[in-house]
Amino acid sequence: MSSVEExxxxxxxxxxxxxxxxxxxxxxxxxxxxxxxPTIHAILDASLIGHVGFVAAGRPxxxxxxxxxxxxxxxxxxxxxSRLLRDLAGGVDVCLTxxxxxxxxxxxSAFHHSMNYRSVVAFGRAQKVEGDERxxxxxxxxxxxxxxxxxxxRGPNDxxxxxxxxxxxxxxxxxxxxxxxxxxxxxxxxxxxVWAGVVPCSLAWGTPIDSADLLPGRDVSPSVLARRYP
Amino acid sequence: MSSVEExxxxxxxxxxxxxxxxxxxxxxxxxxxxxxxPTIHAILDASLIGHVGFVAAGRPxxxxxxxxxxxxxxxxxxxxxSRLLRDLAGGVDVCLTxxxxxxxxxxxSAFHHSMNYRSVVAFGRAQKVEGDERxxxxxxxxxxxxxxxxxxxRGPNDxxxxxxxxxxxxxxxxxxxxxxxxxxxxxxxxxxxVWAGVVPCSLAWGTPIDSADLLPGRDVSPSVLARRYP
Numbered sequence: 001m002s003s004v005e006e007x008x009x010x011x012x013x014x015x016x017x018x019x020x021x022x023x024x025x026x027x028x029x030x031x032x033x034x035x036x037x038p039t040i041h042a043i044l045d046a047s048l049i050g051h052v053g054f055v056a057a058g059r060p061x062x063x064x065x066x067x068x069x070x071x072x073x074x075x076x077x078x079x080x081x082s083r084l085l086r087d088l089a090g091g092v093d094v095c096l097t098x099x100x101x102x103x104x105x106x107x108x109s110a111f112h113h114s115m116n117y118r119s120v121v122a123f124g125r126a127q128k129v130e131g132d133e134r135x136x137x138x139x140x141x142x143x144x145x146x147x148x149x150x151x152x153x154r155g156p157n158d159x160x161x162x163x164x165x166x167x168x169x170x171x172x173x174x175x176x177x178x179x180x181x182x183x184x185x186x187x188x189x190x191x192x193x194v195w196a197g198v199v200p201c202s203l204a205w206g207t208p209i210d211s212a213d214l215l216p217g218r219d220v221s222p223s224v225l226a227r228r229y230p
Numbered sequence: 231m232s233s234v235e236e237x238x239x240x241x242x243x244x245x246x247x248x249x250x251x252x253x254x255x256x257x258x259x260x261x262x263x264x265x266x267x268p269t270i271h272a273i274l275d276a277s278l279i280g281h282v283g284f285v286a287a288g289r290p291x292x293x294x295x296x297x298x299x300x301x302x303x304x305x306x307x308x309x310x311x312s313r314l315l316r317d318l319a320g321g322v323d324v325c326l327t328x329x330x331x332x333x334x335x336x337x338x339s340a341f342h343h344s345m346n347y348r349s350v351v352a353f354g355r356a357q358k359v360e361g362d363e364r365x366x367x368x369x370x371x372x373x374x375x376x377x378x379x380x381x382x383x384r385g386p387n388d389x390x391x392x393x394x395x396x397x398x399x400x401x402x403x404x405x406x407x408x409x410x411x412x413x414x415x416x417x418x419x420x421x422x423x424v425w426a427g428v429v430p431c432s433l434a435w436g437t438p439i440d441s442a443d444l445l446p447g448r449d450v451s452p453s454v455l456a457r458r459y460p
Contacts, residue, residue: 023289048331048345051281053292059253062283062292064329064349099294101278101433106454109384110372111394115278119294142340152424154339164341182441194382195451196441199459203331204434211412211426221425224336229429 024123024173034176037072043120043176044069047098048145048203048230052076054092061087067096067169068137068144074169075137076126085165089128094169096122103200107183108192114179116198122174126167137166144230148223205229254353254403264406267302273350273406274299277328278375278433278460282306284322291317297326297399298367298374304399305367306356315395319358324399326352333430337413338422344409346428352404356397367396374460378453435459 026033034040044050044067053062063084067074074096078085088094098120105114129137135156142150156164183196205227208220256263264270274280274297283292293314297304304326308315318324328350335344359367365386372380386394413426435457438450 023291049329049347051283051292051327051329053281053283053290053325055285055288055290058285059323059353060283060285060290060325061253062281062325062327062351064327064347066345093289095283095290095292097281097292097294099279099281103436104376104459106376106379106451107383109386109390110368110380111384111386111390113372113376113379113383115296115375117279117294121292123289138340142343145345146334146336146343149336149343150340153337153343154419154422154424156339156341160339160341182443185441185443189384190443190445192384193448194384195438195448195454196444197450197454198439198441199454199457200436200439201433201459202436203431206333206430206432208425209428209430211415211428213412213415213420214426215420218423218425220427221336224425224429227429229334229431 021173024121024175026175026177032177032179034178035174039176039178040120040122040174041069043100043118044074044098045144046118046230047100050074050096050098052088053095053097054087056087066141066145068140068142070140072171074122074171075140076167076169077138077141078165080163080165082165085167088126089165089167091125091127094124094126096169101201102180103198105183105198106196108185108189108194108196112183112185114183116179116181118176118178120174120176122171124169124172126169129166129168133168134161134164134166137168138164146223147228148226149221152221152223251403254351254405256405256407262407262409264408265404269406269408270350270352270404271299273330273348274304274328275374276348276460277330280304280326280328282318283325283327284317286317296371296375298370298372300370302401304352304401305370306397306399307368307371308395310393310395312395315397318356319395319397321355321357324354324356326399331431332410333428335413335428336426338415338419338424338426342413342415344413346409346411348406348408350404350406352401354399354402356399359396359398363398364391364394364396367398368394376453377458378456379451382451382453
């Protein structure tokens with residue numbers, strides 16, 4: 001997160017276990033950076049959507065996309081008629097970024113306001129997958145968003161598979177950045193007569209709403225009741 | 231959102247009032263597209279963070295950033311020492327995308343699963359601002375995230391302003407995409423014995439947590455009690 005507090009001096013660098021180059025190295029506040037697989041995977045698994053960036057005609061485009069993770073690969077999908085999918089399938093460089101906002105960090109000074117968050121920036125190239133991997137990729141995406149749902153519903157038929165592109169993005173390198181905890185104020189501001197702290201936030205799931213065309217006798221599915229969504 | 235349901239046929243195109251070119255025209259499911267200022271502004275105002283994409287060394291990079299909106303301009307900020315800010319301030323093309331997830335759309339078939347969401351994709355170039363506009367930009371960002379907070383806290387001093395870069399991104403073109411409502415299933419799937427509907431979701435704010443170093447007598451600020459966060 002680029003925020004005013006980002007200007008605070010960096011004091012430490014987290015140990016690295018993953019691939020790492022200048023492209024994915026976190027430069028600002030490196031004490032908040034992590035490059036290990038478990039940290040990166042946990043953040044990817046906890047986000048509903050990713051923001052996928054690529055270059056088209058020399059210009060950046062960022063599109064929100066659903067995804068699912070299988071090891072160090074991410075699956076994406078879309079219509080075969082989609083320009084986006086065609087652009088991505090061409091082996092171009094892709095940057096997929098996910099961000100979970102965990103709270104507002106309210107300091108005594110405007111400068112030290114910040115946000116608690118978890119983010120991952122992942123780089124790789126997408127390739128179209130064929131054969132059995134297509135349905136596997138769709139299942140991975142579905143299970144990411146709605147665990148257990150895939151086996152409750154009608155699976156894709158040949159026509160649906162035909163009009164759906166499935167891409168696999170093998171992560172070449174990635175970094176995570178995490179901020180937690182209190183505001184960090186200047187010593188001399190602590191006596192100011194203003195409250196400081198954190199207002200936490202998170203995604204909250206509401207009560208399932210029946211589809212207007214739902215026929216009688218279709219109770220809310222087990223996977224929906226379990227609500228194990230990201 | 232690129233999702234399986236994106237392959238559903240498009241049936242209508244929303245009237246356009248804003249700038250529009252091939253770059254920002256929504257191709258997939260154009261009935262979900264909008265280009266008018268009020269729709270785009272409302273979505274930008276409702277999101278906490280943006281995903282900012284740009285091209286560095288020919289490759290795409292997407293970074294989550296705080297922002298604030300003033301008319302058709304967005305303010306960004308960060309450390310003067312930040313490579314990100316330097317890259318952005320160089321007049322490069324920028325794509326800022328925001329996405330609000332409103333619910334999972336659970337259909338009777340895997341293929342028609344989707345998501346309810348509101349997103350904006352905005353294009354422009356960022357420029358560094360100077361003089362009084364710097365503090366104005368910081369206030370706009372602060373008020374976007376925590377309305378009323380700016381006047382409760384100590385404002386930025388000269389040293390803090392010196393180490394902070396403020397950028398203005400004038401939106402050249404933008405498009406919004408919105409999905410709402412029920413799953414759209416195939417007629418022949420309606421009799422399947424499986425529940426279908428929407429599980430709504432939204433960002434929820436928790437109880438403010440005092441900073442560990444909070445001195446006695448500093449009650450939670452009025453702006454925090456009002457909780458008019460995006």
